[in-house]
Amino acid sequence: MNPQLKKNIDEVRKQINEAALKSGRKPEDITLIAVTKTVDVDTIRDGIELGLEHLGENRVQEFDEKYNQIGDACKWHLIGHLQTNKVKSVVGRTELIHSVDSIRLAMEIDRQSKRLNVISKILIEINIAMEETKFGILPNHVKEFVKSLEDCENIMINGFMCVAPFVEKSEQNRKYFRKMCEINVDNKNMFQHNTSMLNLSMGMSNDFAVAIEEGATMVRIGTSLFGSR
Numbered sequence: 001m002n003p004q005l006k007k008n009i010d011e012v013r014k015q016i017n018e019a020a021l022k023s024g025r026k027p028e029d030i031t032l033i034a035v036t037k038t039v040d041v042d043t044i045r046d047g048i049e050l051g052l053e054h055l056g057e058n059r060v061q062e063f064d065e066k067y068n069q070i071g072d073a074c075k076w077h078l079i080g081h082l083q084t085n086k087v088k089s090v091v092g093r094t095e096l097i098h099s100v101d102s103i104r105l106a107m108e109i110d111r112q113s114k115r116l117n118v119i120s121k122i123l124i125e126i127n128i129a130m131e132e133t134k135f136g137i138l139p140n141h142v143k144e145f146v147k148s149l150e151d152c153e154n155i156m157i158n159g160f161m162c163v164a165p166f167v168e169k170s171e172q173n174r175k176y177f178r179k180m181c182e183i184n185v186d187n188k189n190m191f192q193h194n195t196s197m198l199n200l201s202m203g204m205s206n207d208f209a210v211a212i213e214e215g216a217t218m219v220r221i222g223t224s225l226f227g228s229r
């Protein structure tokens with residue numbers, strides 16, 4: 001086993017704990033999602049042995065290959081753009097789909113979930129800085145988006161996710177994380193039957209401490225754990 005991996009995990013957990021305490025929250029309320037894209041299966045198994053419980057993949061094909069080898073030894077999160085025709089490979093096998101960015105996609109997740117008789121937990125991805133290159137719902141369309149999913153009975157809308165801009169200093173993203181938190185509060189439990197806005201998935205290797213200070217409940221970390229890709 002690569003000794004660096006244990007060091008990295010310890011260091012990331014330490015920083016998560018510090019950021020949580022700094023903002024008056026409990027460290028155990030923050031979920032570390034280890035982003036394993038491009039990471040090989042042996043290294044992932046080592047990570048699981050070292051206590052990583054939640055893994056995030058951004059491509060369905062890669063998720064599929066790894067899921068077939070690792071299975072339910074951990075909880076899987078789909079964090080990347082999801083095409084409607086690939087929903088079948090994801091539903092029933094993931095803990096949470098973070099990247100729902102269209103009505104069509106949400107409806108297809110609902111449809112496939114109904115077929116399998118499961119409820120799929122999803123997050124709505126928000127293009128919080130309104131970047132042209134990013135997926136996600138624009139901040140002022142969120143309410144309307146949530147409303148249009150009222151009739152979906154086999155999804156549970158569990159909160160929001162964003163990929164913040166790539167910035168030099170993490171402080172530059174604080175305003176976006178703060179806005180995410182406001183959006184979450186604004187839309188909290190809009191419908192009894194299929195909303196439960198518990199989670200804010202935001203913060204990556206570069207900026208997770210600031211994200212936690214602003215209310216992140218899930219951080220998605222790749223580089224700081226596994227090295228640069």
Ligand SMILES: *Cc1c(COP(=O)(O)O)cnc(C)c1O
Pocket residue numbers: 035037058079080163204205206220221222223224
């Ligand atoms: C790659 C990726 C991450 C992790 O990024 P790092 O900077 O390596 O921590 C988080 N979220 C998404 C959606 C990603 O694609």
